[in-house]
Amino acid sequence: MRDITSLLHRITQRISINLREQHFDIHPYVERTIPLSQMIKFYAFYGITPHHPLNFHFSHSSLAGSYFLGKCSVDHSILYKSDIRGDELKHKGDIFPFENASITVHEDEAIDVRDSFLIKTLVHNFSHDPESLENFFIHDTLAMHYANIHGSPTEGCFMEPFSTVDLTTQHDCVIGRFSYIQVGEMSHLKIPAGTIWIRKPGAFNFLYRFPQHILDRYILYDPISGPPRGIFMDFLEARKADFKRVFDVMHIDPSIKIPAGASLDRYAVVKPKVQIGENVLVAQRSYLENCWMGKGANAQENCYIINSRLEGYDVTAHGAKLIHSMLDRNVFVGFNSFIRGQMDHPVRIGKGCIVMPHTIIDTPAGITIPDDHLVWGIIESEADLPHHSMAIEQFSRISEGLMVRDMMFEGDGAAFVHAFRHRIEHILEANGAYFDGIHNQGHAQKNRFIAFNTIQPYPDGDRMGMYPTIDIRP
Known part of the structure; x- marks a missing residue:
């Protein structure tokens, strides 16, 4: 050596x-x-x-x-x-x-x-x-x-x-x-x-x-x-053996049906009770177990989606983890976020929400985040929501600055929200979420074979x- x-x-x-x-x-x-x-x-x-x-x-x-x-x-x-x-x-x-x-x-x-x-x-x-x-x-x-x-x-x-x-x-x-x-x-x-x-x-x-x-x-x-x-x-070590099998075996046939326009990476782990919809991207080293992936949703590299449901056009960015979570449509979960509820008390995230990168939502009692909210930091109970989330419309009205507990924001809230919205739309387009069978190909279609x-x-x-x-x- x-x-x-x-x-x-x-x-x-x-x-x-x-x-x-x-x-x-x-x-x-x-x-x-x-x-x-x-x-x-x-x-x-x-x-x-x-x-x-x-x-x-x-x-x-x-x-x-x-x-x-x-x-x-x-x-x-x-x-x-x-x-x-x-x-x-x-x-x-x-x-x-x-x-x-x-x-x-x-x-x-x-x-x-x-x-x-x-x-x-x-x-x-x-x-x-x-x-x-x-x-x-x-x-x-x-x-x-x-x-x-x-x-x-x-x-x-x-x-x-x-x-x-x-x-x-x-x-x-x-x-x-x-x-x-x-x-x-x-x-x-x-x-x-x-x-x-x-x-x-x-x-x-x-x-x-x-x-x-x-x-x-x-x-x-x-x-x-x-x-x-x-x-x-x-959390990762407990699932390490599943990845060992994927990388030890040279050829593995898909264990689930791959619908039109969707792709399931050869080096992803797919456990029982997984269903993926059209134009879904399941990327390398992602991990799916007992989950529903609605049309245009994605699980990017190093993502774990377990006992969860994504209604559609949801972005789960690199390294994000969803356990006992229910996402409505057009929800963004940022890099390395950790979202964990319990079987009888899931985390529910409303339509159009932006869960910022490196957010932790970890609660044994479950929690519901209303539609169109921006979320950040650490949330362990309902009591944390006022200090770590805000309606996107309200955040957009910030014109100079704001301090909420450990969060400090300066500048134009509308510009901040617009930048996130634009980025999310680009991710969906790049991943092929809007593929119609002919136009708008993205990673899900180009990486299919x-x-x-x-x-x-x-x-x-x-x-x-x-x-x-x-x-x-x-």
């Missing part, structure tokens, strides 16, 4: 240099939580469809579990059970709107990972950085368990478990566990754990921070004590855990 150890040392050294201004020591995180011995146990795989021409290159890399669509170039990079999903990369000639400008894309956008260690991390979407429209890079970033990088690029950064950077360019930053950041561009910042920060300069600024004692129950991460732990990890190819690492010797050099350029 000499080569893989040397590669990890190189990555660690570079990230440490990048984070020197933050006085952040990355070595304990690497030494105590990265299972190098696991590397030889997994294969890498990449997907092929007619809609994503392959231009694939990687060399001297350890790649466990990653799938790539579209153009990709990976060098000297370890990807451990991560998903690099490049099915929204821009094409030559596309027009990218930015502020008052319309920028022409000069060449097809390509993924460029290089020296990173991504542990069970999802990387998806396309570059939203106007300075690097053609390069969806990650570089030296180390992202830990179940982090999301949505709308790369990043650089020499460190992301703790269950953190998300969304449509954000970050330079040499540290993102604390279960933090969600969507701020455009940030540099040399250290974001505390449990921070929810959404900003559009000149328009709005939303800031919420989870109380530390509550956050520690759900996800606690101290590298001295070993891997991440808490309610989130217990995806083919996966696997690659095995060297089984022993100095290169054990590394992969053969591969260069595929059709």
